Amino acid sequence: MIVGLKCRNCGKRYPEEPVSICEDCFGPLEVEYDYEKIKESLSIEKIEKGPNTLWRYKDLLPVKSKVVDLKAGFTPLHKADNLAEELGLKELYIKNDSVNPTFSFKDRVVSVAVSKALEFGFDTVGCASTGNLANSVAAHAAKAKLKCYIFIPADLNLGKIIQTLVYGPNLIGVKGNYDEVNRLCTEIAGYYDWGFVNINLRPYYAEGSKTLGYEVAEQLGWTTPDRIVVPVASGSLLTKIWKGFNELVEVDIIDEVKTRVTAAQAQGCSPVVTAFLTNSEVKPVRPNTIEKSLAIGNPADGYYAVKVLKESMGTAGAASDEEIIDGIKLLAKTEGIFTETAGGVVVGTLKKLVENGEIDKDERVVIYITGNGLKTQDVLADYLPSLIKINPDLNEFNELLKKKTTVKEVAI
Amino acid sequence: MAIVRLATPLRKYSQGKPEITAPGKTLKEVIMNIDSASPGFAEKILENDEIKRFVNIYVNNEDVRLGDGLNTKVGEKDTISILPAVSGG
Numbered sequence: 001m002i003v004g005l006k007c008r009n010c011g012k013r014y015p016e017e018p019v020s021i022c023e024d025c026f027g028p029l030e031v032e033y034d035y036e037k038i039k040e041s042l043s044i045e046k047i048e049k050g051p052n053t054l055w056r057y058k059d060l061l062p063v064k065s066k067v068v069d070l071k072a073g074f075t076p077l078h079k080a081d082n083l084a085e086e087l088g089l090k091e092l093y094i095k096n097d098s099v100n101p102t103f104s105f106k107d108r109v110v111s112v113a114v115s116k117a118l119e120f121g122f123d124t125v126g127c128a129s130t131g132n133l134a135n136s137v138a139a140h141a142a143k144a145k146l147k148c149y150i151f152i153p154a155d156l157n158l159g160k161i162i163q164t165l166v167y168g169p170n171l172i173g174v175k176g177n178y179d180e181v182n183r184l185c186t187e188i189a190g191y192y193d194w195g196f197v198n199i200n201l202r203p204y205y206a207e208g209s210k211t212l213g214y215e216v217a218e219q220l221g222w223t224t225p226d227r228i229v230v231p232v233a234s235g236s237l238l239t240k241i242w243k244g245f246n247e248l249v250e251v252d253i254i255d256e257v258k259t260r261v262t263a264a265q266a267q268g269c270s271p272v273v274t275a276f277l278t279n280s281e282v283k284p285v286r287p288n289t290i291e292k293s294l295a296i297g298n299p300a301d302g303y304y305a306v307k308v309l310k311e312s313m314g315t316a317g318a319a320s321d322e323e324i325i326d327g328i329k330l331l332a333k334t335e336g337i338f339t340e341t342a343g344g345v346v347v348g349t350l351k352k353l354v355e356n357g358e359i360d361k362d363e364r365v366v367i368y369i370t371g372n373g374l375k376t377q378d379v380l381a382d383y384l385p386s387l388i389k390i391n392p393d394l395n396e397f398n399e400l401l402k403k404k405t406t407v408k409e410v411a412i
Numbered sequence: 413m414a415i416v417r418l419a420t421p422l423r424k425y426s427q428g429k430p431e432i433t434a435p436g437k438t439l440k441e442v443i444m445n446i447d448s449a450s451p452g453f454a455e456k457i458l459e460n461d462e463i464k465r466f467v468n469i470y471v472n473n474e475d476v477r478l479g480d481g482l483n484t485k486v487g488e489k490d491t492i493s494i495l496p497a498v499s500g501g
C-alpha cells in the first residue's frame with residue numbers, strides 16, 4: 001500500500017522508482033504509504049498469525065510481490081536481569097539482532113532492498129559497506145541469483161571479508177575509509193544501471209529497519225519502552241525505529257509512543273552525538289576508532305537522527321575504544337551474548353548514561369544489539385587472557401587448582 | 413581547467429554530460445563560472461554562501477567540509493565531484 005516517494009526536505013513527490021535523491025533540493029526521498037487503507041486490513045491478530053520473520057509486517061513494508069527471504073527478523077528480546085543488576089537498572093531488555101541469517105540487523109534492510117531490486121528488474125545489485133551490509137547483500141544476492149558488486153574499506157576486519165567472499169560476489173577493497181568508499185560508490189552508481197541497496201534503492205532499504213521498532217513493541221505486549229539505546233552510523237536505523245513506533249500509532253495498533261531515543265557512537269567517530277550535545281549542525285569527522293561498523297564520518301541521515309533525539313526528548317553518548325571492549329565483555333559475561341564492536345558501543349554508552357544519571361534507574365530500557373561478536377574477534381584478541389595449557393594429566397590439573405587460581409578466575 | 417563530475421540531478425546544467433571542465437582558482441570560483449554558463453547551477457547547491465545540507469563536494473576525492481570548504485584551492489588538473497549525501501554501512 002505504497003503511494004510513492006516523497007522528499008523529506010521539501011515535500012516534492014516522486015513515483016515508485018529506483019531513486020533516492022530529490023532533484024530539486026538533493027534531500028532524501030522517503031516511502032509514502034496510504035495508512036487509511038493499511039488500517040482497514042491490518043490487525044494485531046493478522047500480524048501474530050504471520051511468519052516468524054520481518055515479513056509478518058509486510059503491510060507496512062514497500063514490497064508488493066515475491067520477497068527474497070533468508071528468514072531475517074523476529075529475533076529474540078531477552079530480559080537482561082543480570083546486566084540490569086550490574087548497572088543498577090530495574091528493567092532492561094536486549095533486542096538481540098545479532099542472530100539474523102548473516103548475523104546483523106542489516107538482513108532486514110537488505111531483504112527489503114533486494115526484493116525491490118527484483119521488482120525493478122535489475123540484474124545486478126551492489127553496495128558500499130562498513131562490513132555488515134556487505135555480508136548481507138552478498139548472501140541475499142546469492143539467494144536471488146543476482147550479480148553483485150560490493151565495495152568495502154580494504155582494511156576491514158578479516159571476519160567480515162571472509163563472511164562476504166564465501167557467498168561469491170565481486171568484492172572490491174578500496175584503499176580508504178568508509179566515507180571514501182561511499183563517495184566512490186555514489187559516483188559509480190551514476191554511471192552503471194545497477195541496484196545499489198544503499199544508494200538508488202535507499203528509500204526502500206531504509207524501511208526495513210522499521211521492523212526493529214514493530215518487533216520490540218510486539219514483544220513488549222504492544223507497548224513501547226521508556227527508553228531505547230541505538231547504535232548510529234548513517235543515522236538511518238535510529239530514525240526508522242522511531243518511525244516504526246509512530247506508525248503503529250498511525251494504524252491504531254498502539255495508543256501512544258513515550259520513548260526517549262538515545263544514540264550511541266564511538267568516541268572516535270561521533271558526529272551525531274556531538275551535533276546533539278552541542279546543539280549544532282552535523283559536521284563531518286575523520287573516523288579514528290576500533291569500531292568499524294559505525295565508522296561513518298559524514299552521516300547522510302545525521303540531521304534527521306538529531307531531530308529524533310530532540311523530538312523524543314532523548315539523549316546521546318559516546319564510548320571510548322576501551323569502553324567498547326569492556327562493553328562487549330560485560331554483555332558476554334552477564335547475559336551470554338557475544339556482540340561485535342557496535343554492541344560494545346551500545347553497552348558502554350548505556351553504562352555511562354546510567355552512571356551519570358541521564359538514564360533513570362526506573363526506566364524500562366531496551367538496547368539494540370545489532371551485530372554478532374564472531375565478526376570482529378580480531379579486536380578482542382589483545383584483551384582476553386591467554387589460554388592456559390596443561391598435559392592430559394589429572395595431577396597437573398590438581399596442581400593448577402592449588403595455585404589458588406580457581407577455574408572461574410582463570411576464565412575471566 | 414578542472415574536471416567537474418556532476419551527480420545526475422545536476423546534469424541538466426551540462427547538457428546531460430556526467431563531466432565538464434570549468435576554470436577557477438577556488439571551488440567557489442569554479443561553481444560561479446559554471447553558473448554564468450548555466451544559470452541556476454549555484455543556487456541548486458549553495459545557500460547563504462554555504463554548501464547545502466544534502467550536498468557533498470570533493471576536490472581530488474577529499475571532502476571539502478573537512479578542509480577549507482568553498483575556499484578550497486583548485487588546480488589546473490584537479491577533479492571536483494559534486495554528489496548527493498547518501499550513505500549507510
Ligand SMILES: Cc1ncc(COP(=O)(O)O)c(C=O)c1O
Pocket residue numbers: 104105130132133231232233234235236237238293294342370371499500501
Ligand atoms: C552492527 C551495526 N549496527 C548499527 C549500524 C548503524 O546503522 P545506520 O547506518 O542505519 O545508522 C550499522 C551500520 O553499518 C551496523 O553495522
Ligand SMILES: [Zn+2]
Pocket residue numbers: 007008009010011012022023024025026027
Ligand atoms: Zn526536495
